[in-house]
Amino acid sequence: MYLLEYYASDHRLSRIDARLKLLVALIVLVMVLSYRGVGFQLLVASLSLTLIRSMKVPWRLFLLRFSEPLLIVLVVLLVKVFFSGHDPLFSFHVLGFQLTAYREGLEGGIVIGSRIMAAISLMAVLVYATPFPELMAALSWLKVPWGFIEILLYAYRYIFVLFEEAMVIYQAQKNRLGYANFRNRFSSFGVLAGSLILKAFEQSQTLSTAMVQRGYGGNMPLFQSRPLRFSEIFLSCLVVTAMGILWRI
């Protein structure tokens, strides 16, 4: 399973330390969320999209990544346009209903839509430019509890293992006419999910045995990161300041 993971290893942004990237991304995210207009958000979205294109992300991955949020944007826009506000823009009849579009709804919808676009493209830049382990190390630098990051590391690793397991079980059930009718489909899904939990139990037992014999004492060791370069810090401050100024306008 590819989890849509793509890492632009030779992009310039990938060479910047993950901690700074995460910090800058979170600060800009907060600005996006708290901005009450459209301009700043569209700016962030277009900057991010330009960056993503320069990372040569395959189109298929790019479209898959943005398909769900775009649909949500569309639905939110429709709901807001037709169901909130009181200043009608236009109206028409469809299937016996009268649909009226409202100006306030349109404005509100565009604000929410552009906010979603800005936020997801910003996060996409971060994820495409940072490998998962580095992102986790950056989270621990931001004082996210190490116990939680450990859970994330195990989960990330074993999603792939358990997913393969799930596909094998799924195929085995299918070969024996599981999922053939509605009732059967549900018991099959239940067995599949239950088998995964059993597998998780058993695998965690053998896993901890293997870890203990390699010196595990209850905590995964934390890797020390390299010291931050001055140029990186300077660049990050610059980006944050520039964004801050644009945000204030």
Add this chain to the structure above:
Amino acid sequence: MNRIALKNVRHRYADGTEAVTGVTLAVRRGEFAGVLGYNGSGKTTLLKIMDGIIKDFQGSVHLDGADIRRLSSREIYGKMGIVFQNPNDQLFAPTVFEDVAFGPINMGFGEDEVVKRVNRALEAVEMAVYAKKSIHNLSFGQKKRVCIAGLLSMGHEILLLDEPTAGLDPLGEYQMMDLLMKLNREKKVTIFMATHSVDLIPVFLDRLYVLSDGKVVSSGTPEAVFTAPEEMSQVRLRLPQIAELIYRLKHEDELAFGRIPLTIGEARREIMELFQRGNRQ
């Protein structure tokens, strides 16, 4: 000389099944030995007892002369480690480098030393170019190599391996055994493996024990163990195929073979000799 010595070891699981029923064996310094047995003959349990994972056994296990039950896990795992059959059971870090570094970091080495050890271990298993890759993007054989590297980076002198060739294709099996032999000959790692692949053993192993029903039924060099097909089929095993062929030619077709060769190379020599003798007559 003996690094690990088992004396009359018995173990019964909580549900009452007796997996190991009186095993006495010894692993000598620097040798490449193994235990051969069918599925369910108690191989894995035996390895777990040798590694100190299972502690409630009867009899005694000594590691370098010390009772393994008296040793702390740190003392045991500083010297030896076990590679389980399924690599997914033991690779838990997101990348190859981090997984191999897990042991050395836990042993308290500084960063430079950790990096040095990881690189050395990855080179030893020919995986150095994959250091930064995610575990889930590796093939099965590569994962197995990373498992071995994870133990080598701790400076282990003894490796226990559970079915190291299971799940590999023919070439992969051969390369895995070749790697283990290199570790044994060049890095002086003592290797003890559990297996049921009879065709590979004579090519690589110095000595082996045949396990059946939790008991050692025969032991010695491959030549001493693989003598007659009937004996082997009694313990649900067989001779290596080439040995079976020569055995039948010798006993059923009465060709004048001297001894039963176990590998293709030996068999080729024997057959050529036979031809030359025949041609001369």
Add this chain to the structure above:
Amino acid sequence: MVKVKSGFVVALISGLSIPQDAAAMHIAEGLLPFNWAALWFAVALPFFAWGLYLLNGRSREDLSFKPLVGLMAAVVFIISCMPIPVPFAGTCSHPCGTGISGILVGPAISVVITAAALVIQALFLVHGGLSTLGADIVSMGVMGSFTGFLTFRALRSVKVNMAAAAFMAGLFADWATYFMTSVELAAGIRGEAAFLPLFWKVLIAFIPTQLPLGILEGAMTAGMVMLLYKKRPDLLIKMRVIKAREVAVIGAVLIALTIFLSGVGPAEAAKWTGVDEAVIEKIAKEQGRETKDTLINMEQGDLPLFIFLVAGAMGGFAAGYYWRVLIVEKGPPRCRGRRETGPETSGKIKGS
């Protein structure tokens, strides 16, 4: 092989990208304004911290506990990616899997599990988001796990049989999640509109999917618990370590939370009226139009419902189609490990 996998990703994503479903369970990145996102983080934090505290304690006693929790997070992740067809609405949706994890490891630790699954989904599937993580933890983690756990415990304590208790736990966990998400969603996209009417609209709009889905999740949860019970009863005994005293504490907290949300939630929402909202209100007043709360209007209530249904049906069709392409037409997905074994095969490595 790559085809098959990418096909699955397509199925996965289209399974997830049905607007109503995605909106019903996970709140998209950026959907909530800062104030609301922060509020939900604040609500989630104590539960999360409590779970982490319990987790650390238990992993000191049992070294295999942390790996187990990590693996459970992976399982919850996979379960919540399974495209499940919902019969009456004609769409695909996905279960949450939080009810079962609540039953197995206790609700507080289940919050941590859900949070881990959500972070990975947010980063890699854009399913939910980092900024809406707090809201998603509250709806899926806190509401789902606690409701599932409490239902299961309560029913078990009055000697309801295990399958029925697990069924009800899954059902209520799913519905509680759905209820909570509707609250968050309505509050978040409300803008200048009133909270309650929008909340009802959202709630009604998701009924066709969520009511049957809850029943299905209940059935799945029951199936899972019974499978565990038959195969490894020792595990169930081992995992059931939370004492009655703690259950009472959890109950009290949950009741307090409900009171807080029902009382303070809308009030808070009213307090945080946005700037543009105020501006629009002012303009409206100048034009002689007082803003009024729209009451529940059948005509208006039906329209979003209709749109959601159409969108959902389209999404469901797409998901079902791709799922079929993956599983039926392109041959079986194969286990990566068994297929390639030689150390030379390095074609798998990508992303560099």
